[in-house]
Amino acid sequence: MSVRFTEIIHAFCDNDVEFIVVGNLSAALLGAPVTTHDVDVVHRRTPENVKRVLAALATLRATYRGDPRKLTPDASHLRGPGHQLLLTAAGPLDVLGSLGPGVNYEELLPDTETIRVDGHEVHVLTLERLIRAKEAAGREKDLAVLPTLRRTLAERQRRTIPEE
Amino acid sequence: MERPVADPEHEQAEDFDWSADQDAAGEDLTLIRWFLDLSVDERLRAAENFATEIQRIWEENGVRPVH
Numbered sequence A: 001m002s003v004r005f006t007e008i009i010h011a012f013c014d015n016d017v018e019f020i021v022v023g024n025l026s027a028a029l030l031g032a033p034v035t036t037h038d039v040d041v042v043h044r045r046t047p048e049n050v051k052r053v054l055a056a057l058a059t060l061r062a063t064y065r066g067d068p069r070k071l072t073p074d075a076s077h078l079r080g081p082g083h084q085l086l087l088t089a090a091g092p093l094d095v096l097g098s099l100g101p102g103v104n105y106e107e108l109l110p111d112t113e114t115i116r117v118d119g120h121e122v123h124v125l126t127l128e129r130l131i132r133a134k135e136a137a138g139r140e141k142d143l144a145v146l147p148t149l150r151r152t153l154a155e156r157q158r159r160t161i162p163e164e
Numbered sequence B: 001m002e003r004p005v006a007d008p009e010h011e012q013a014e015d016f017d018w019s020a021d022q023d024a025a026g027e028d029l030t031l032i033r034w035f036l037d038l039s040v041d042e043r044l045r046a047a048e049n050f051a052t053e054i055q056r057i058w059e060e061n062g063v064r065p066v067h
Helices: A005-014 A023-029 A047-059 A075-079 A105-111 A127-137 A140-160 B008-014 B030-037 B040-060
Strands: A019-022 A039-043 A083-088 A091-096 A112-117 A120-125
Touching (some): A005 A039, A005 A047, A005 A091, A005 A120, A023 A039, A023 A127, A023 B040, A039 A047, A047 A075, A105 A120, A105 A127, A112 B040, A120 A127, A140 B030
Parallel strands (some): A039 A091
Antiparallel strands (some): A019 A039, A083 A091
């Protein structure tokens, strides 16, 4: 299967979903040379936005990953803080109600950059906040990527300082 | 003492500034600097290409990671 992260982002933007790209894809979009096999997003869990997420997921033909019954998430799943691990027609997608305990969309939004991705304005978690989230998560796969994230952050900061 | 014999490849390498892509700790920044120089859409394509390739390898080998 061809993985098309662009198509996932388009589906969310075309349905006016309020969401933040997090995880390794957010790091890659901000310039960190890290790899990922899926898209991770945190969505706003208001009833209106949950409807928009469901519309985007229908467009993408999303079902639970690894579930032979091909079950699909409903509004009750998306209103909670849990993680919905999905497979879509455009590749794997994790729809997260929160990033870490109790850290929801509204709390993360101030720690995002708005960047233009394939013609759409998209909120992307900052490298600083992603580093903190991965430090807090503390899983081996999170810790392994930290040196690259920290060096990328340092290099980005160095580039914003004018040469003397 | 025998003088080392000049090696054309080493002669060439001496002109290369190996410190140009290192940080203060001596870590190699080549990949980071290259990736930062790409546009956002180019970075997205690079991520997609990697994910497609790893997915292909998983499918060929019957690997289905859930997380």
